[in-house]
Amino acid sequence: MRTKFLCVMLVLLYNQLSFAQNPKLFLINADDLQAKKEAWQQNDKEIKSLADLVISKADALLSVKPKSVMDKSSTPPSGSKHDYMSQAPYFWPDPSQPNGTPYIRKDGERNPDIRKITDAVFLHDLTDKCQFLSLAYYFTSQEKYASKAAELINVWFIAPETKMNPNLNYGQAIPGINDGRGIGIIESRSLVELADWAGLLAGSKSFSDQQLNGLKDWYKQYLNWLLTSKNGKDEHKSKNNHGTIYDTQVVSFALFTGNKELAKKTLTESLQRITVQITPEGEQPLELARTKAYSYSTMNLNDGWFNLALLGKHAGIDLWNYQTADGRSIHKALDWLIPYALGEKQKDHKQIVSYNTSELYRLLIIAGKAYHNTAYLKQAASITKDKDTQLTDLLYKP
Numbered sequence: 001m002r003t004k005f006l007c008v009m010l011v012l013l014y015n016q017l018s019f020a021q022n023p024k025l026f027l028i029n030a031d032d033l034q035a036k037k038e039a040w041q042q043n044d045k046e047i048k049s050l051a052d053l054v055i056s057k058a059d060a061l062l063s064v065k066p067k068s069v070m071d072k073s074s075t076p077p078s079g080s081k082h083d084y085m086s087q088a089p090y091f092w093p094d095p096s097q098p099n100g101t102p103y104i105r106k107d108g109e110r111n112p113d114i115r116k117i118t119d120a121v122f123l124h125d126l127t128d129k130c131q132f133l134s135l136a137y138y139f140t141s142q143e144k145y146a147s148k149a150a151e152l153i154n155v156w157f158i159a160p161e162t163k164m165n166p167n168l169n170y171g172q173a174i175p176g177i178n179d180g181r182g183i184g185i186i187e188s189r190s191l192v193e194l195a196d197w198a199g200l201l202a203g204s205k206s207f208s209d210q211q212l213n214g215l216k217d218w219y220k221q222y223l224n225w226l227l228t229s230k231n232g233k234d235e236h237k238s239k240n241n242h243g244t245i246y247d248t249q250v251v252s253f254a255l256f257t258g259n260k261e262l263a264k265k266t267l268t269e270s271l272q273r274i275t276v277q278i279t280p281e282g283e284q285p286l287e288l289a290r291t292k293a294y295s296y297s298t299m300n301l302n303d304g305w306f307n308l309a310l311l312g313k314h315a316g317i318d319l320w321n322y323q324t325a326d327g328r329s330i331h332k333a334l335d336w337l338i339p340y341a342l343g344e345k346q347k348d349h350k351q352i353v354s355y356n357t358s359e360l361y362r363l364l365i366i367a368g369k370a371y372h373n374t375a376y377l378k379q380a381a382s383i384t385k386d387k388d389t390q391l392t393d394l395l396y397k398p
Helices: 002-021 030-041 045-059 112-116 119-140 143-158 182-188 191-201 209-228 230-237 241-256 260-270 272-277 293-315 330-341 357-370 374-381 387-396
Strands: 085-087 170-173
Touching (some): 030 045, 030 119, 045 387, 085 119, 119 143, 119 191, 143 209, 182 230, 182 241, 191 241, 230 241, 241 260, 241 272, 241 293, 260 293, 293 330, 293 357, 357 374, 357 387
Parallel strands (some): 085 170
């Protein structure tokens, strides 16, 4: 009897250790992250610097008050603050109209009034905070970090009195024109990353299986809304970055909730977008037509195609090496963008704001590993380090 008991305990301990070493992640490579954790434990100078920065950020978050959709001062047309709402960022009051409505579009020029509705800011902040807290827990195994992240997740997604309803019916509304649009769905793209932060928490004492299942249930409901609602169907039809990022969310949420077949189906269908979005030379004309041409070209690769390619590994779809008969591919799109983004070629399309090279940095680091090409890593090394590039090093650098 004693021998049987010891065997059972050893199996349980082994399972716990195996889970701790290999959390269920989708964008991040779990084995690579485990290697960095071991390097941190051995006081590797570079990894220690990166991880300690994350832990320091997490320490500053331990006393923050959770935010929710209930904290906004405005009320959606539904009458329930549980419904997410936001205002279209590039629309402004029409000076020729007495009350300014209907609003008019100024592409690339953000109306500061959009921040008066806090849902978009709070949702982004939630995923940002969970990133630092979850990583700090993963590296240190200290429950205080998992506890705070679990609290933030519970308030936004699970607690009946504060949770967000799983829809974006009222995302990116245009005053005087509509109460919400499919385009607003792009504001939930950070939930793709949150699935990984939850994965890092799973197994902690503070983030129970019940909480994880509660979060997954919310994702399932939101995924169903994406697939069946008018706004979701409209966004799916989008030809530019909105369509790519819609697909990314569907694939991510399907994988997170165990629907691998839906993920595989969506990934396969998404390949058709390459013909529309990328030329044989690698240009992204739908993004280059915007007033922030190179920023949007980068975002479509970062939040769209590269994330889809990372997710594709879990569904058996290889986007990294996919190429159309006439040579269109995400690889070609990256190579076209690099010289403009690094200032090696003069930008000949509109870019009304400064280009953020740290966004290119993530692409180069991931591409270096995906294509087994150190040239990308050398190009990344030419970019000035900041907090975003440092975090990329911790999460993605081989």
